[in-house]
Amino acid sequence: MxxxxxxxxxxxxxxxxxxxxxxxxxxxxxxxxxxxxxxxxxxxxxxxxxxxxxxxxxxxxxxxxxxxxxxxxxxxxxxxxxxxxxxxxxxxxxxxxxxxxxxxxxxxxxxxxxxxxxxxxxxxxxxxxxxxxxxxxxxxxxxxxxxxxxxxxxxxxxxxxxxxxxxxxxxxxxxxxxxxxxxxGTAGQNSASSDEIEGMYAHLEDALVELEFLDPANPKKLMSRVRRLFARSGLEREEVNILRGIAKHILLRAKKD
The missing domain is CATH 3.40.1280.10 (SPOUT methyltransferase, trefoil knot domain)
Known part of the structure; x- marks a missing residue:
């Protein structure tokens, strides 16, 4: 390759x-x-x-x-x-x-x-x-x-x-x-890259599964809807970091519980 x-x-x-x-x-x-x-x-x-x-x-x-x-x-x-x-x-x-x-x-x-x-x-x-x-x-x-x-x-x-x-x-x-x-204009100036956003989605999905809000066996297009939601707004790098921080703490709290 x-x-x-x-x-x-x-x-x-x-x-x-x-x-x-x-x-x-x-x-x-x-x-x-x-x-x-x-x-x-x-x-x-x-x-x-x-x-x-x-x-x-x-x-x-x-x-x-x-x-x-x-x-x-x-x-x-x-x-x-x-x-x-x-x-x-x-x-x-x-x-x-x-x-x-x-x-x-x-x-x-x-x-x-x-x-x-x-x-x-x-x-x-x-x-x-x-x-x-x-x-x-x-x-x-x-x-x-x-x-x-x-x-x-x-x-x-x-x-x-x-x-x-x-x-x-x-x-x-x-x-x-x-x-x-x-x-x-500032469009795109602080925007997150594709790979940063994909990492956030994976992290968020793990957290939703841990919360039992998302059932991996029956996801019902939940992550597709989440993607559409964030695609409409556009994500900046700092916003991606905030969402990943939330996901991280959800996973940490779930492990403690």
Missing amino acids: ESNDLSTPTGGFTSTRFILVEPSHPGNVGAAARALKTMGFARLVLVAPRVPDVKNEPEAIAMASGADDVLASAHVVDTLADALVGVHWSVALTARMREYGPPQMPPRALAERAHEFVHHGDIALVFGNERTGLSNADVERCSALAHIPANPAYSSLNLAQAVQVLAYELRLAFQAPASPLAVV
């Missing part, structure tokens, strides 16, 4: 990761690399691609069509959790409504919101498998949810096309003159 080190200098075009989860077709991976390069992006992350050496597949190289550098530099990781390490804001792209998951927004609103976060750390756009899309667990791991409002009678978009649409919207947002409010 390749290195997980995904860190690059911050800034709109360099602090945005485009993550493809379990892509099936080498051609789509190459086409996605091309879509990114045409819009000025270069950070492509592949999560458990179905073809292990997909970056060197002739079809992928052919479809990259000049974006060979983006394809060759793509990071390959085992899980979405690995791909999101260090990310402070992430968006799951989905073609269908979800009963649970983070708040939903259209691509243009997504891009405007992204503009507030890129000055403070990495952000990520997460795309699912060509056939099955993203799992509910993957969607719940992200900060927000986006849907491309295509023709309802035929809403199917190729993976690389979806990447192109979002990359275009981000390009417009990143190139637009920043308003005074955007410059001094």
